[in-house]
Amino acid sequence: MTKLVMITGASAGLGEQLAYAFAHRQMRLLLIGRNRQRLERVARKAAKLTTAGVAILVADLAVDNGAPVWRQCVAKCGLPDILVNNAALPGFGAINGVPVAKMQQVLQLNTVVPITLSQLFIQAHYRDQRSSYLINLASAGAELALPYAAIHSASKAALLGFARSSRFELRTTRIHLMTVLPSLLATGHFQQQTVPYLRANQLIIKAMTASQLVPAKVAKKIVSATLQGQQILRLPMAYQWFAAFTRLAPNISRKIVALPYRTR
Ligand SMILES: NC(=O)c1ccc[n+]([C@@H]2O[C@H](COP(=O)([O-])OP(=O)(O)OC[C@H]3O[C@@H](n4cnc5c(N)ncnc54)[C@H](OP(=O)(O)O)[C@@H]3O)[C@@H](O)[C@H]2O)c1
Structure with missing residues (x-):
């Protein structure tokens, strides 16, 4: 039987590539986002593939933590077999500099909405x-x-805690929960969200720019890992090894991760 997939934040970035x-x-797809024009464009392209x-x-998923959106989706298309909680806001910046309202917005969309x-x-x-499949997009930042x-x-570590607990x-059910922890994705946030905090060194900036993952490739990996019933997906492969190293030597890992950044 054809599976129905509900994808939040499908109008751009990784969500768009997940749709394809x-x-x-x-x-069968049910794509969610706030921008109608962009969603319609993604839907047209996706419709050529399925x-x-x-x-x-x-x-807007922020309204009542997404519960009304869930009800509308079920009423419109039926119960999704696969739910991808992908929509999120970037939550980067020095703690002193992030306004409280912005922090609450990030925690709501990145944490409370996907958990709801x-x-x-x-x-x-x-x-x-x-079988049904629940996919939560966390981030390498959840554990690094x-x-x-x-x-x-x-905001992302909470999703990891939700999955672990x-x-x-879920052991006794047919629900497969997978948490995805990608490192940097090339979805256009790097320049604004990361570069201001890096050392003013062209080599570092070039290396980090080159390390960004291609969203279309990440999306394909997520789909195949989902259908294999994987519980955790760390991307890229090198990050899987680094995550294991981090568990063994957290202090050394912390110093390595901080190297490219301006830290006192
Ligand atoms: N980018 C990275 O380097 C990176 C790294 C690790 C993990 N991740 C995670 O990967 C996922 C995708 O990231 P991305 O970079 O592809 O994000 P993105 O390009 O910023 O796209 C975010 C999507 O969320 C939607 N969205 C935002 N606020 C919404 C709201 N209130 N209600 C409904 N939809 C909303 C946006 O659509 P509308 O504007 O149309 O609403 C858009 O489709 C996120 O969970 C992110 O945290 C990203």
């Missing part, structure tokens, strides 16, 4: 006999001590 990657697998149908829902939607998804699928990323890291309860 799932469409390529002949899945015969299963593509719908959009123009909505995850809970609604789990409640809806708890007793199902067939990234300078000038305290709000971002806090809920694994116990």
Whole structure:
């Protein structure tokens, strides 16, 4: 049976590429975002890749933590078999410089919204006999001590905690929860969010620019890892090794991670 995939933040960046990657697998799509024009453009392109149908829902997930969006999605297309909690705001910047309202906005969209939607998804699928898939987009910043990323890291670490704890309860269900921890993605945030905090060294900036992951490739990996029932996906491969090293030697890891940044 054709699977229905609900993707939040599908109008741009990784969410857009996830739409194409799932469409390529002949899945039915429900794409969510606030920008109608961009969503319609993504839907048109995705519709050329799948015969299963593509719908959009123009909505702000920040309203009541996404619960009304979930209800509208279910009413419009039925219960999704796959939910991708991808929408997020960048939460970078020195702690002293991030206004409280901005911090709350980030924590709401990056943490409270995906956890609310995850809970609604789990409640809806708890007793199902067939498999369903819940994918939460966290970040390498959830487990690495990234300078000038305290709000971002806090918002994403919560998703990791949610996954680790809920694994116990999900063991007896057919719900597969996967948390994705990518490093830098080439979705256009690097210049504004990261470069201001790097040392003024062209080699560092060039190396970090080159290290950005290609969203289309990341999206394909997410889709295949999802269908394999993987629980955690760290990207790129080198980060998987570095994450293991971080668990063994957190202080050395912290110093390595901070090297490219302006720190006192
Ligand atoms: N970029 C990176 O380097 C990086 C690294 C690690 C992890 N990640 C994570 O990967 C995911 C995708 O990142 P990205 O860089 O592709 O993000 P992006 O390009 O900024 O796209 C964010 C998406 O979220 C949607 N969105 C934002 N606020 C919304 C709201 N209130 N309601 C509904 N939709 C909303 C945006 O669409 P509208 O404007 O149309 O609403 C857009 O489609 C995020 O979870 C991010 O934290 C990113």
